[in-house]
Amino acid sequence: MQENYFGDFLRNNGIKPSFQRIKIYEYLLQNKEHPTVETIYNALNSQIPTLSKTTVYNTLKVFIEKGIAMAITIDDTEVRFDADVKVHGHFKCEHCHKIYDFEVDVESISSEALKDFDVYDQQMFFYGVCKVCKNNS
Amino acid sequence: MQENYFGDFLRNNGIKPSFQRIKIYEYLLQNKEHPTVETIYNALNSQIPTLSKTTVYNTLKVFIEKGIAMAITIDDTEVRFDADVKVHGHFKCEHCHKIYDFEVDVESISSEALKDFDVYDQQMFFYGVCKVCKNNS
């Protein structure tokens, strides 16, 4: 039934729900640590032995085009993915490398300087040391 | 004299002022469109025919370590560089591909959720259509 739920969701967003696409979207929803293509591929390869890394790339590209996922380049070495497409900030701990989501008051940022610009997307990336790592040192 | 001025600036920041380093820093200061390594290399190669792209990479790495420049990954395809190291936002126009700086009220963003985190760096990337492109369409 779960399978069917995700299938409907994809269909409602104009995406033909193949087995691979359902599994990849399900993984993104259930693993909110902003996984990379590599991580997603490795995690699903046991369930879907025939899975190709290209399919993971293709599928995420479709998700982004259809607006049900977004890409996060918070490290310049690898792109991460997020099924949460509402505007929110990301904090990366330089110690444990974990990525935290945080709420942002969108209005307060939209600066005076951009008042005549059309802003379609906004990314906020913060870097530092998280609460947990601070307390463990 | 200009040469000497940049030389002193680099020295004051713990960087030995070689000819290449002076030229690269000078270029960064005078070309505020957030150039890539490729752009910097191509621009300086006529003045310095022996310049190596590796030197551009090495030099920018030193600048970043010493805190007189920063890297901007506003497109995931290439890294850009900025001699303005104070916290500010970047807007990329999807039409003309120009990158605009904008002021950000730092305090207003520092969200409640991060109150126990140490934040060392923050990047704000906005995407959309700039004022000029809006008016020309």
Add this chain to the structure above:
DNA sequence: TTATCAATTTGTAACGATTACAACTTGATA
């Protein structure tokens, strides 16, 4: 001046994430 030596620069090779592409598979439709 000349020798010495570490820092810097250079060119080339290697790396690795991503993309291109052609062959194969799947599944809906007639």
Add this chain to the structure above:
DNA sequence: TATCAAGTTGTAATCGTTACAAATTGATAA
């Protein structure tokens, strides 16, 4: 059951970046 477009797969190519060893530079001291 045949057809055919859409989706998947594996491999090769691409390209920005990094590793590395050799060459050059420039400061210091004999």
